[in-house]
Amino acid sequence: MSKYWSKLTQSLEPYIPGEQPKDKTYIKLNTNENPYPPSPKVLEAIKQAANEQLRLYPSPTCDDLRECIAQYHGLTKEQIFVGNGSDELLALAFWAFFDPGRPVLFPDITYSFYPVYANLCHIDYKLVPLAEDFSIPIDHFSCENGGIIFPNPNAPTGKYIEIAGIESILQKNAEQVVIVDEAYIDFGGESAVQMVHRYPNLLVVQTLSKSRSLAGLRVGFAMGNQNLIEGLDRVKNSINSYTLDRIALAGAVEAFKDEEYFRDTTLKVINTRKETVNSLEKIGFTVIPSQANFIFVSHPFVSAVDLYQQLKGKGVLVRYFNKPRIDNFLRVSIGSDSDMQCFLEALTEIIYKWKV
Amino acid sequence: MSKYWSKLTQSLEPYIPGEQPKDKTYIKLNTNENPYPPSPKVLEAIKQAANEQLRLYPSPTCDDLRECIAQYHGLTKEQIFVGNGSDELLALAFWAFFDPGRPVLFPDITYSFYPVYANLCHIDYKLVPLAEDFSIPIDHFSCENGGIIFPNPNAPTGKYIEIAGIESILQKNAEQVVIVDEAYIDFGGESAVQMVHRYPNLLVVQTLSKSRSLAGLRVGFAMGNQNLIEGLDRVKNSINSYTLDRIALAGAVEAFKDEEYFRDTTLKVINTRKETVNSLEKIGFTVIPSQANFIFVSHPFVSAVDLYQQLKGKGVLVRYFNKPRIDNFLRVSIGSDSDMQCFLEALTEIIYKWKV
Structure with a gap:
């Protein structure tokens, strides 16, 4: 102290x-x-990017990477936000979408960074207890709240909620933002990103750290309605215009190409x-x-x-x-x-x- | 909206x-x-770091880079904080050291990110008008305040304050943190870092973006009393444990070695x-x-x-x-x-x- x-x-x-x-x-x-x-193509792209252009700032809007992720997920660039790992991105989302005085809901057993973000942003939160078998009780996410966040699959349990369950949460909370943190989705789950077109309150967050073997490169991304992406942009541009360096941008693009x-x-x-x-x-x-x-x-x-x-x-x-x-x-x-x-x-x- | x-x-x-x-x-x-x-040695180090270790998280404490900067500036690792560019680091400093209700002082003509950070963090601020010739009026930084920040040399004027002027500000504001933003110091100025040992309220912020030709790599650092560095750490670790990727860490170390x-x-x-x-x-x-x-x-x-x-x-x-x-x-x-x-x-x- x-x-x-x-x-x-x-x-x-x-x-x-x-x-x-x-x-x-x-x-x-x-x-x-x-x-x-990581894919050998990612490593090669990084080596190529180690050039004299490093004297220049990276793109603040990261257009190439956003375009690439958009194509991969059937969205437009305006529906994609990229950040320095999904952790940073989740912190930005707490500032962007949640207000003090209206509790955000998340499971009692979940990623232990959520209460840390909430404290930093002066956001109240209410824990929703998992069922005995550690499954997320969908029905308990309909009480009065200022937003919802949970990982799918959940961490540290690994338990997965089917898309229908997430859709039910989205429908019952149409006035608040629902963040689905899909850090681990590629290991057997089905992404909620398919619902971005239908639910303007859905933000899906993914990362290259796990399924793309790039924990050391720090790249995460969020997918959602253009309004939500603009909200994230506003907060990011009040902290740091360039959170992804030229090398990370070059490597990340290649990670999506090597399917x-x-x-x-x-x-x-x-x-x-x-x-x-x-x-x-x-x-x-x-x-x-x-x-x-x-x-x-x-x-x-x-x-x-x-x-x-x-x-x-x-x-x-x-x-x-x-x-x-x-x-x-x-x-x-x-x-x-x-x-x-x-x-x-x-x-x-x-x-x-x-x-x- | x-x-x-x-x-x-x-x-x-x-x-x-x-x-x-x-x-x-x-x-x-x-x-x-x-x-x-950038130095050819930096580019070479980056190529070397483009290896399979990228699957692993970077060091959350960035010890090697901090050690290297400490040696360069005659400090200890505990007096060094590193971040994703000095912009991110300045934002962290606003959260870490400034409180709502006590205005932070900065010049009326200065880096235009300062009021943005203040708004984001709900920190009040008071502008200190530059003199007619755009010099920073040292004596006007002694009114009641909750902290002080200014660039030296100032941006966008390029005007430099001598060390004695900064020392006078530090002495008159011993109970608040004084941040000297030295993004441009290597182009002819003398760094205030020499006063870190004597002033526990001094935080000096530098970047590799300008004088090290690495705007594209996103590395900034702060130097100050261990207590201040711990404060920055607390905020950083409430947002993102790993703000510097493995590649940036490797390149930045080499930038300090190629004197x-x-x-x-x-x-x-x-x-x-x-x-x-x-x-x-x-x-x-x-x-x-x-x-x-x-x-x-x-x-x-x-x-x-x-x-x-x-x-x-x-x-x-x-x-x-x-x-x-x-x-x-x-x-x-x-x-x-x-x-x-x-x-x-x-x-x-x-x-x-x-x-x-």
Whole structure:
């Protein structure tokens, strides 16, 4: 605490990203990164963009990338907003669409950045408890509110809501903005983007960090009615005119062009997820059905915090949240087949030792 | 305007960056970019960083880059904050250090992003009028205030305050944060960073966009007491944990290592500035003494708006601000010798035509 901090800053409880310990090399299954490298075409485009043009500002309107995403999703450039990762974009959306005094609704178990944004923006919020099985209770999103946000699939549970459920939320909240945070949609879900034409209150947010293997490049995007995109633009242009550098713009465009690589790698992750779930269930784990590139798992006898610590000791990082309702679960990112093999071996040893 | 926008968004008046018309190729002297490319070592580092590690998140704490800047400026890593360009960083500073209800002071003629940040953060502000000769009146920064920000050299005038003047402001405002925005300091000024050890209320902000020829990479940094840096961190980590991508981090580190290239290119800009000023004075222009990579100029007979439009017609872009006190001035970035040759030829033609 410092006397120089604003009252706002004093009151903040910042988000804490997954740990990145440097004491040794870990198998990193704690931040939902993709085990496969980005498309070689992306890397080539970045190398090409490392040229003397870097002395010039990037495009503040990012037209080429927006055009490319628009084509990919059957929209127009005016329906696309791009940002420095979906995190930044979600923060902009809190400022753009939510007002103090009218609570925003989100699930009690969800991405832990949402309450952080709300505090920063002085937005009230109301938690909607997930059902016993961690599914999102669609019907509970119809009470008086100033906006709605949830991930689909949800994080850290991996649970997916069908399009019909989202449509029902959109219909019941026609006067407020509903943000569907689809960071993990490409690993088995169906995107709500198909409803952008019909629902002017729908904002769909995606990222290149997960399914496009580009967490290190910081590119996220939002899709919605042109009015919503203009709202995001107004806030962005009150903070930073150029949030995406020339290199990120060049790489991101190429990521959308290499469709085949994207299909191949996401399919591999999906297949590894299936096999991992099977193996975990065989050794007694409960696994929440996931459509994401991570799984949320619990063991009937060995506590999650014990498993987390012992896995870390064996060089495998997973994510543990010390929070009500989920403090006996681990979130495990889906790595390569060989990563998951190591994870399962380490886990089996821990559980075997416990039994002995 | 949209019913879905928050009240905040409805009230914003976003910043408008310099135009980037695409109808033809212009000599761009309107956004203070460096005419020289980045160091070849920076480009090489970026190519090296275009590798499979891009699938992983960047370091949220950016330790390597902060360490490198700290060494360069004789500080510790804990006294350094890095961000996505100095614009983002200045926005974070408004949230971090300024409170509603206590006006922040800045000059009436200055970087036009300051009032935009203030509006976004609901911070009141009070304009301190520049003297007749556009110098910053040091003594007027001692009235009741909630913080102070100004560029040194000032933009768009290019006028520089000596260190003693800044020290006097720091001393008279020991209870508030004083932000010195040094985007242009490397083109002839002396940095206030030498006072960071003595003034816990001093935040010095710099950027790689101008003197390091990296406007396209989006890297800015702040230097100050560890407490101030922690304040910035709290706000940043309430918006986006990773604002700098892996490529920008790699390139920025190399920019600080190639000291010789930096000295050479800044010196070239300084020399071109001197020659340009001489030539302009010969054809009757008033030029405000500048320590920046731009000059602020006015002609006694031909209006600035006319000059701006006619220069644009001849393929030379400069910046015109339609604002009180400065609406008869043009801000002209210092390009290469050949850019300035073209600019001067175009200008001479316009003025000659006017005389005829």
